[in-house]
Amino acid sequence: DTAVSQTPKYLVTQMGNDKSIKCEQNLGHDTMYWYKQDSKKFLKIMFSYNNKELIINETVPNRFSPKSPDKAHLNLHINSLELGDSAVYFCASSQEPSTEAFFGQGTRLTVV
């Protein structure tokens, strides 16, 4: 069983579209994250939720909106996609904030 799963694995879309990436974890963790990895492999945290509440919200455009319907899910919705949004997005979870995180396989988003 996959501990942290994200869908889709690949996403190609045109500029201006709205898209969502889903993430689910079956580890019973309380904290979930979204990271963005750019073309230079640099990883940066975008959001963190603990028990469905937002605890970290780094400086990202407000076109990005996380949604956590329950502790096991943290979806990422992106409005009005731009070329610069092309990246690999990783979902992760941990039992508590700042403890070891388990990562999904990533979603490669390409905006054309």
Added chain:
Amino acid sequence: AQSVTQLDSHVSVSEGTPVLLRCNYSSSYSPSLFWYVQHPNKGLQLLLKYTSAATLVKGINGFEAEFKKSETSFHLTKPSAHMSDAAEYFCVVSDRDDKIIFGKGTRLHILP
């Protein structure tokens, strides 16, 4: 404010020789420190973590790291490199503020 610096963006070693990947951190508090590995087109996997217990931490696949407070370092080592160790390695720091900071990564190349 916390930060993490991986001193080398690329490291090349011959198979069977020791590996050293360097990481320095700064943190206002006693940090938790992690090393993650990312194989090509894969998600991230935890190698090892330091959370204020033993300063020498053993991880998976023969890797270990030593926390040196006086040097603010958490270098990753392995006595003998294997071809399968070729990957990107990330040093990560987190502290009481639940901020999680990734280093910029070190690409490890293994020469036959």
